[in-house]
Amino acid sequence: MMSEILAxxxxxxxxxAKLLSFNSFKSASELIENWDHFIPRGNGRCYGDSALAxxxxxxxxxxxxxxxxxxxxxxxCQAGVLLCDIIDVVMxxxxxxxxxxxxxxxxxxxxxxxxxxxxNHHKEGSFSRHIIExxxxxxxxxxxxxxxxxxxxxxxxxxxxxxxxxxxxKVKFQLKKIESAYVVxxxxxxxxxxxxMSMFGQYGDATYSMAWIDCLKGGKAFGRSIVLxxxxxxxxxxxxxxxETPYKFNERLRLSIPFNLPSLVLNKLSxxxxxxxxxxxxxxxxxxxxxxxxxxxxxxxxxxxxxxxYGAKGFLQYQFVLPLDNSxxxxxxxxxxxxxxxxxxxxxxxxxxxxQNDLISFPMKGYTLALDFPVSKGVFKFLDELDKVxxxxxxxxxxxxxxxxxxxxxxxxxxHLDRFMSIIKKYNPDKxxxxxxxxxxxxx
Amino acid sequence: MSSxxxxxATSDVGKAITFKYASHGHNIILAGRKxxxxxxxxxxxxxxxxxxxxxxxxxxxxxxxxxxxxxxxxPFPEKTFCVFGYLGNHELAQxxxxxxxxxxxxxxxxxxxxxxxxxNIYEINKSGLIVGVSSVAGDRGxxxxxxxxxxxxxxxxxxxxxxxxxxxxxxxxLTVKPGFIDTKMIEGISTPKQLTASPLEVAKAIYxxxxxxxxxxxxxxxWRVIMFIISVIPEFIFKRLRL
Numbered sequence: 001m002m003s004e005i006l007a008x009x010x011x012x013x014x015x016x017a018k019l020l021s022f023n024s025f026k027s028a029s030e031l032i033e034n035w036d037h038f039i040p041r042g043n044g045r046c047y048g049d050s051a052l053a054x055x056x057x058x059x060x061x062x063x064x065x066x067x068x069x070x071x072x073x074x075x076x077c078q079a080g081v082l083l084c085d086i087i088d089v090v091m092x093x094x095x096x097x098x099x100x101x102x103x104x105x106x107x108x109x110x111x112x113x114x115x116x117x118x119x120n121h122h123k124e125g126s127f128s129r130h131i132i133e134x135x136x137x138x139x140x141x142x143x144x145x146x147x148x149x150x151x152x153x154x155x156x157x158x159x160x161x162x163x164x165x166x167x168x169x170k171v172k173f174q175l176k177k178i179e180s181a182y183v184v185x186x187x188x189x190x191x192x193x194x195x196x197m198s199m200f201g202q203y204g205d206a207t208y209s210m211a212w213i214d215c216l217k218g219g220k221a222f223g224r225s226i227v228l229x230x231x232x233x234x235x236x237x238x239x240x241x242x243x244e245t246p247y248k249f250n251e252r253l254r255l256s257i258p259f260n261l262p263s264l265v266l267n268k269l270s271x272x273x274x275x276x277x278x279x280x281x282x283x284x285x286x287x288x289x290x291x292x293x294x295x296x297x298x299x300x301x302x303x304x305x306x307x308x309x310y311g312a313k314g315f316l317q318y319q320f321v322l323p324l325d326n327s328x329x330x331x332x333x334x335x336x337x338x339x340x341x342x343x344x345x346x347x348x349x350x351x352x353x354x355x356q357n358d359l360i361s362f363p364m365k366g367y368t369l370a371l372d373f374p375v376s377k378g379v380f381k382f383l384d385e386l387d388k389v390x391x392x393x394x395x396x397x398x399x400x401x402x403x404x405x406x407x408x409x410x411x412x413x414x415x416h417l418d419r420f421m422s423i424i425k426k427y428n429p430d431k432x433x434x435x436x437x438x439x440x441x442x443x444x
Numbered sequence: 445m446s447s448x449x450x451x452x453a454t455s456d457v458g459k460a461i462t463f464k465y466a467s468h469g470h471n472i473i474l475a476g477r478k479x480x481x482x483x484x485x486x487x488x489x490x491x492x493x494x495x496x497x498x499x500x501x502x503x504x505x506x507x508x509x510x511x512x513x514x515x516x517x518x519p520f521p522e523k524t525f526c527v528f529g530y531l532g533n534h535e536l537a538q539x540x541x542x543x544x545x546x547x548x549x550x551x552x553x554x555x556x557x558x559x560x561x562x563x564n565i566y567e568i569n570k571s572g573l574i575v576g577v578s579s580v581a582g583d584r585g586x587x588x589x590x591x592x593x594x595x596x597x598x599x600x601x602x603x604x605x606x607x608x609x610x611x612x613x614x615x616x617x618l619t620v621k622p623g624f625i626d627t628k629m630i631e632g633i634s635t636p637k638q639l640t641a642s643p644l645e646v647a648k649a650i651y652x653x654x655x656x657x658x659x660x661x662x663x664x665x666x667w668r669v670i671m672f673i674i675s676v677i678p679e680f681i682f683k684r685l686r687l
Contacts, residue, residue: 065488085492088492
């Protein structure tokens with residue numbers, strides 16, 4: 001069988017892998033029977049090596065809708081269905097995803113495996129909160145249906161468990177009622193980190209909130225940000241001519257980056273210039289507008305392959321969360337170190353999470369920050385140092401973004417790993433499901 | 445909206461064609477042997493496109509059942525896509541009559557049997573479209589797959605004759621000769637990327653060819669060049685090649 005070079009969204013690491021897929025329950029079951037030590041993979045939109053291994057099983061061909069209850073808004077589909085397809089089906093009927101990440105090009109199986117979060121985490125939690133049940137094919141080739149009340153241990157270890165409990169086959173979850181395809185967005189320009197954080201407090205009741213933060217500014221403007229707050233628009237908030245067809249909007253122009261840009265395009269100077277431009281593009285300190293859901297939730301999806309911006313060597317996304325009490329101190333510390341190094345990222349996203357204390361899911365009450373670092377000399381050492389800082393403040397790193405964290409950091413920062421391991425051992429005793437990441441982190 | 449019939453609807457190409465036409469609002473009749481899988485496809489299509497989808501058992505090899513199969517289809521579909529095929533195991537076929545017969549039965553006899561019934565109905569109705577998915581393998585016999593190739597060659601010739609006959613009745617016949625397609629048939633086999641079409645590309649090519657009333661299409665046009673070259677190599681040279 002042919003091997004190919006695969007990477008996930010960060011283009012780092014790249015790995016030679018044998019890739020097989022399945023499109024029926026029978027073929028999935030045959031894969032388990034005949035193939036050892038593989039990792040299931042969706043659309044490859046995690047950033048690092050969670051969905052990489054020598055052997056990979058793609059769920060992309062297992063992509064059928066099973067049922068959609070238009071009245072109550074619950075939907076069941078096979079794991080390889082993409083969120084963008086779900087939106088296309090449910091939005092005209094007045095429903096939307098309960099939780100969505102910053103891209104709609106992920107599979108629903110991936111959404112479960114990474115237990116994704118979105119701009120509404122502080123109000124509505126992560127994806128797992130809205131799951132009705134998950135069907136999963138385990139190491140013993142048995143299909144199990146698990147939920148918050150049935151086979152709970154399997155459910156807990158599957159949500160956020162990065163595919164280590166088995167092949168997620170089907171997901172049934174609850175959608176969210178909406179009246180239109182539009183979002184009322186408030187844009188607030190704030191001068192520094194303190195102001196940004198106070199905005200999250202002030203807009204604590206808003207359904208959606210996040211901030212773009214400029215990591216390279218120092219002094220008084222340290223942590224200057226643009227805070228975005230949103231609510232689904234009701235029909236009566238729309239301009240009159242849109243009220244007839246509230247779920248219709250004009251598709252955006254799609255841009256594409258057709259090849260890897262030379263990595264020197266993104267240097268300290270260009271990022272600084274970009275951030276300044278972005279910050280100053282927002283003229284007034286406060287503005288309100290009605291934009292399509294696509295523009296609000298998925299601004300980067302309009303640039304296909306934006307990951308190629310970082311050059312052929314790829315990039316690392318570093319997303320951590322700090323407990324609320326330590327958040328301000330920790331963010332000042334970490335942003336300071338990044339500024340000093342001068343290797344800030346294009347996009348740094350700040351967000352306040354709500355309460356969550358699940359087995360292996362990433363979110364916890366506190367602030368999370370996501371930054372991009374082009375792969376370069378010294379970046380690994382630098383991120384190892386940041387790990388220690390994050391750990392000191394009681395924080396942790398998001399597995400769906402990680403490509404490099406060491407085992408020690410992982411085991412010290414995730415509090416329930418002993419229990420997680422015991423469940424993995426129960427459902428995946430022979431390391432049938434194993435990724436480069438799970439091996440690096442000492443899980444398989 | 446008109447309805448279309450997909451014979452061999454669980455194949456990757458069958459699914460892609462179904463998806464393409466369903467997304468343009470056509471109602472679909474799915475036919476094949478794997479009823480369970482067809483029912484999964486049915487719910488998927490109904491949810492995605494809000495169209496009418498029907499499922500029928502159809503076995504290409506069992507030609508005695510073809511008349512009954514056709515009689516069930518009420519109202520009769522306006523377009524028929526014959527997508528099923530059986531690549532088989534060529535080496536086994538050289539030794540085993542059951543395998544070689546099966547290759548001929550599915551790819552030629554079965555296809556001709558069902559399409560003949562459908563062609564007669566279209567001829568009476570004075571409208572309809574028949575799309576036959578044949579293969580470049582039928583353009584010249586090669587030692588590595590001449591059972592499959594000869595069955596497809598027969599099928600290609602059948603389609604060409606049918607087109608000739610039905611032209612005056614306003615019924616169109618489209619012959620599709622895909623080269624390599626990225627499907628479960630060849631999963632794990634290494635094929636040159638530029639010459640390998642995805643099922644989606646095949647479906648798009650068919651949809652466009654249907655609109656433009658084309659007669660014979662190669663999905664990736666370079667295949668036309670390749671097959672031309674292969675077909676003009678003199679036999680005394682060709683027989684020495686390892687193809």
